[in-house]
Amino acid sequence: MSARSVIARLCQNESVNFVLSNRIPRRLATRLMGWFSTIEQAPVRDLSIAVWRFFSDVDLSEAKKTQFTSLRDCFIRELKDGARPIDQNPSVLVSPCDGIVGGCGRIMNGDLLQIKGSTYPLEELLGDSMLARSYQHGCYVTLRLTAGMYHRFHAPHDCRIERITHIWGDTWNVNPAALARIDRLFCRNERVVIRTRLASTNRLVTLVPIAAILVAGIRLRFTDLIVDPRQSTDVPTNRTFRKGEEIGWFEHGSTILVLGPPGARLCETVQTGRTLRMGETLLLLEETAVS
Numbered sequence: 001m002s003a004r005s006v007i008a009r010l011c012q013n014e015s016v017n018f019v020l021s022n023r024i025p026r027r028l029a030t031r032l033m034g035w036f037s038t039i040e041q042a043p044v045r046d047l048s049i050a051v052w053r054f055f056s057d058v059d060l061s062e063a064k065k066t067q068f069t070s071l072r073d074c075f076i077r078e079l080k081d082g083a084r085p086i087d088q089n090p091s092v093l094v095s096p097c098d099g100i101v102g103g104c105g106r107i108m109n110g111d112l113l114q115i116k117g118s119t120y121p122l123e124e125l126l127g128d129s130m131l132a133r134s135y136q137h138g139c140y141v142t143l144r145l146t147a148g149m150y151h152r153f154h155a156p157h158d159c160r161i162e163r164i165t166h167i168w169g170d171t172w173n174v175n176p177a178a179l180a181r182i183d184r185l186f187c188r189n190e191r192v193v194i195r196t197r198l199a200s201t202n203r204l205v206t207l208v209p210i211a212a213i214l215v216a217g218i219r220l221r222f223t224d225l226i227v228d229p230r231q232s233t234d235v236p237t238n239r240t241f242r243k244g245e246e247i248g249w250f251e252h253g254s255t256i257l258v259l260g261p262p263g264a265r266l267c268e269t270v271q272t273g274r275t276l277r278m279g280e281t282l283l284l285l286e287e288t289a290v291s
Contacts, residue, residue: 026171026213033214034251037072045070056148076151076219076249084150086244086279090200093264093283094243095276096207097153097256099143102179104270107138107259114186115179124187125208125257127167131195134204137262141270141282144174145253152249153209153256154278155241158199164220165193166233174212174255186210186255192218194247199240201285208257209250220248244279258282 039045048071052058060074062083068074087094103113110132111119122140123132145151169190172178179185190211198205209218222239241247260283267281276282 030171030214034217037075037251038070040070049074052147056146058148062150072251076251078152079150084244084277084279087281088243089281091284091286092267092281093156093205093258093260093285094154095141095143095278095280095282096156096247096258097143097145097151098149098277099145099256099275101270101272101274101276102142102144102255104141104266104272105139106265107135107140110136112140112142112257114184115176118179118183120184120187122259124184125191126193126206127165128193131193131206135206135259135261139260139264139266139283141258141260141266143256143258143276145250145255147253149253150278151251151253152246152278153207155196155243155245155247156205156207156258156282157196157243158241159196159205159243160199160240161194161196161222161237161247163193163195163236164233165195166218167191167193168232169211171211171213174210186257190218192220194220196241198285203261203263203285205261206259207247208259209248210255210257211250212252212254214252217251218248218254219251221246260285 036048045068049068052071052074060077062079063077064080065073065077068077103115105113107122110122112122112125114120122135123129126132167190170188172182172185172189174185174189182188192209194207194209196205196207197203211218264283264285267284270276270282
């Protein structure tokens with residue numbers, strides 16, 4: 001058995017994984033990674049990218065660049081034009097990112113599934129009771145980005161972003177090992193609540209990017225307000241986006257929660273454990289099937 005296989009098996013052990021990625025100074029580790037990943041010296045860049053690729057399934061063939069200035073530059077890489085086809089059906093909300101489907105379903109009592117046997121209150125996640133109530137009978141999908149995935153997230157439909165709320169929090173790992181052990185984990189971590197209005201119907205769709213350990217930041221392309229993770233921010237905005245247009249990025253893997261309005265429903269292909277790519281059908285806005 002190769003050294004890589006041995007290390008991978010060890011890291012895949014849930015108890016070992018949880019200790020290695022959580023029982024450390026999480027904020028300090030995250031700040032150090034944020035600093036280290038920006039080093040542009042060739043030996044550091046090349047070695048760190050090689051180590052990252054050793055432990056992660058990274059496909060750089062789709063990247064717009066062929067050379068990177070730093071580990072961070074590689075993490076937040078842009079893709080070649082056309083690498084992610086966008087479903088243009090107006091009755092469809094597309095996946096805002098590449099990710100593995102976690103909890104998903106209808107919102108009936110204000111609680112969402114974190115992992116089998118564990119739920120969390122939507123109101124606590126959003127920090128807004130009125131916003132949470134507006135999604136009663138709506139639906140949700142949790143998308144987890146692994147370390148090797150494409151880290152940028154995009155508009156799920158033609159929309160207008162009307163408010164951004166940055167909520168200060170912890171940086172627990174968001175992998176299954178941590179989700180099974182930490183109650184209401186998503187409500188504990190740093191996150192950004194992005195409220196959007198659909199251009200076609202004015203219905204509310206909300207994205208919640210959630211940070212995690214080693215996520216040096218959640219960045220939004222159109223504003224510099226989410227810069228200092230040590231403070232919370234709540235600001236109105238009026239920026240419009242076309243379906244598939246980039247909104248922002250994580251500086252490592254993490255999670256995005258998508259909240260669809262009442263009347264929306266999950267696409268049949270959205271199933272727990274399945275990997276989706278940005279631009280694929282996520283939610284149907286009408287009760288009729290999409291051809």
